[in-house]
Amino acid sequence: MSLDHILLGLLRTPASGYDLKRVFDERIHYFWAAELSQIYPALGRLERKGWLRGRRAESKRGAGRRVYQVTAAGHRALRAWLESEVELGDDRIPYLAKLYLMDELHSLTKSRRFLTNLRDKFASNLAALEIIERCWARDDPSYPDSLSPAMFHVLLTLRNGICMLGARVKWCDESIRRVEARIAKEASHG
Amino acid sequence: MSLDHILLGLLRTPASGYDLKRVFDERIHYFWAAELSQIYPALGRLERKGWLRGRRAESKRGAGRRVYQVTAAGHRALRAWLESEVELGDDRIPYLAKLYLMDELHSLTKSRRFLTNLRDKFASNLAALEIIERCWARDDPSYPDSLSPAMFHVLLTLRNGICMLGARVKWCDESIRRVEARIAKEASHG
């Protein structure tokens, strides 16, 4: 299971379930999501397997925390997963499902609205990732050469997010042009 | 639920569960997958809701078939879904999760192998979609202007598949270059 191995990887630096949730939301959300209700049972399961070790810790505010860290056995499991077959993952893309069937609405202007709406969302997600990339570059004059091995791999995934969102925006633009060409054709000889 | 509405959309032309499975595998797989064990219960559920009507039909080979078609109520439900809020879907991309954590292997050559392997898979998926597009263009001299409204929307989703896979291949190439630059740097100044 991917989630378990992602947790193993993240817990090379100790953290609590609550901390991990923030890591998902802040740094990983563009390729993986996880809820607290999924993280806590996973941590328990991994500890029972001997892949994590948990210990009590203080917290400034609120109740005591439980901080986990990967064990030697956990490291081995992580490495085995990293060396296992590439998994492409399966695409289930609701907006493509809608667009595929959208002739049902008999309205190219509705299709266009759908696409412009989609474009806006992709463009704003893209802008958010580009800001992250620019911050990295700004905070570090020799970027990206100076990156640690860990951050270098993180950079590659960030670049993936940027490339994919850029491609989605481009595809929306191409599609909007095609729709508008058809609208124009309809109007002229319709 | 998206699957139910996709079935509604596909069943504007009558088909059996078995037929639908082939449609998913042949025409829709690049943005949605479905197993027979998921399709059959869905058809029953939609019929009970009054969104589909099923009837017995003959089949040349093997047992009798059950062929479904969308009802007027089903059409209304489909249109309501098509006009509902855009859903972006959530990304869970196992290969990015692996790459994100791959510094654990302390081996840029392993990272490079991972990326070239990934590139090959994307490139061959891309080639398959490009063949479909070329067939469309070849079989129809006035492509894409001549497309029916339904096929025009299908074209847009096919173009999405092609654009996204092209972007993935490009990202792999960019990433491989970055990895190789780091390998070279490591080798030169040790």
Add this chain to the structure above:
DNA sequence: GGGTGCATGTAACTGGTTACATGATTCC
């Protein structure tokens, strides 16, 4: 008689979401 393709389904399981429950501490 055996393999392949057509055809329909059920059962058990997995991974993930939503809703709920609890409680401490800090800031206003």
Add this chain to the structure above:
DNA sequence: GGAATCATGTAACCAGTTACATGCACCC
């Protein structure tokens, strides 16, 4: 006193996968 944040968890549900079960018909 109340909202926000820190913090941990459980229960019910939902969507999807894998494995299993059945049976006809056609071709070799």
